[in-house]
Amino acid sequence: MFTAQQRILVTGASSGIGQAIALRCNALGATVLASGRNAERLAEGQRRAADPSRWLCVERDLLEDMEALPEWIRELARRHGKLWGLAHAAGDGLMDSLRTYDLATARQHFDLSFHMPMLLAKGFCDRRCSENGGALLFLTSASAVFAEKGHMIYGAAKAAVAAAAKAISQEVAPRLRVHCLAPGIVDTPLEERAEAYMGASYREEQLRGYPLGFGHPDDVAQMAAFLLSEQARWITGQNFVLAGGRY
Ligand SMILES: NC(=O)c1ccc[n+]([C@@H]2O[C@H](COP(=O)([O-])OP(=O)(O)OC[C@H]3O[C@@H](n4cnc5c(N)ncnc54)[C@H](OP(=O)(O)O)[C@@H]3O)[C@@H](O)[C@H]2O)c1
Known part of the structure; x- marks a missing residue:
């Protein structure tokens, strides 16, 4: 599906969905720049990769010096060559409500879940950083x-x-495509943290809404690899729900 010249930066590659995307893209022939904070788990991913020589570990806390993220992508492209893809899977959950709403928490979470991906996108979409068609x-x-x-x-x-x-x-077409994957519950460390917080009955209650059960990280990775590849050349701007029949 990919060639070794197709370099894909995967954030969150040290755990869960990001790691599954990195392993899947590597197995399908791409060179993966696997990014995360935890060096040990990034190295463990490299050991599990189909071709460890096409798995490069890139340690970074993406919340540190966020304004420098576009320049960080430029530096990666200078060092390793232009990127074919960026799969942004780094993130964390947050259980919240209107009752507990406070501005500081909301701002912090928007930094992590909105501003961080936008700054990474800004770097990636720069012509100096990404291959046409990516x-x-x-x-x-x-x-x-x-x-x-x-x-x-x-x-x-x-x-x-x-x-x-x-x-x-719309801004980057036809040079680049942009995709969103919207998973329901996938068994990862993030989900374990949510279950620990919500208590014993949470998993059972949620499961009732999922005719096909909860997802495995590779269920998301399969679709991610397809969307990142040239086979999805006519798809852009969509937010695909992957949720085991939940609606
Ligand atoms: N699991 C689900 O049910 C589910 C459902 C819907 C959407 N999602 C979304 O899917 C994405 C991946 O979730 P997951 O379940 O795979 O979570 P996960 O297993 O907890 O993995 C989260 C990843 O994000 C990285 N990360 C977090 N904060 C970071 C930071 N400041 N800088 C750099 N890396 C950071 C972690 O790096 P380190 O481990 O190295 O610290 C880890 O690799 C998230 O955006 C999440 O919101 C998940």
């Missing part, structure tokens, strides 16, 4: 689409990304 992929969430109690700020930030992605898709 693709940008954001992880949004089913919370941006369905009514979900407890996901007020989280869902709003993800919906903002999906809306921005539509606008960006």
Whole structure:
């Protein structure tokens, strides 16, 4: 599906969905720039990769010096060559409500879930950084689409990304494509943290809404790899829900 000259930067590659996307793209022939904060888990990903020589570990806390993110992408492109794709999977959950709403938490979360992906997109979409025909992929969430109690700020930030992605898709076409994947519950460390916070009955209650059960990270990675590839050349600006039949 990919060649070794197709370099894909995957954020969140040290865990969960991001790691599954990085492993899948590597297995399909791409060179992966695997980014995360945890060096040990990035190196573990490299050991598991189909071709470890096409897995480059790039350690960075993306919340540190966020305004420098476009320049960071330029530096990666200078060092390794232009990127074919950016799959942005770094992120975290937030359980919140109108009752607990406070401005500082909302601003912090919008930095993580909205401003960070936009700054990365700005760097990637620069002609000096990305190959013609390439693709940008954001992880949004089913919370941006369905009514979900407890996901007020989280869902709003993800919906903002999906809306921005539509606008960006028009701005960068036909040179680049822009995609969003909106997963429902996928078994990852993020979901484990949510379940620990919500208590014992949460998983069982949620499962009732999923005719096909919860997702595995690779269920998302399969679709991500397709969208990043040339096979999806006629698709842009969409927010695809992957949620095991939940609606
Ligand atoms: N799992 C679900 O049910 C689900 C559902 C819908 C949407 N999503 C979305 O999918 C994406 C991936 O989630 P996941 O479930 O795979 O989560 P995860 O297993 O907790 O992984 C999160 C990743 O984000 C990285 N990360 C977090 N903050 C970072 C920062 N400041 N700088 C750099 N990297 C950072 C982590 O890096 P380190 O581990 O190295 O610190 C880790 O690699 C998120 O955007 C999430 O909102 C997940």
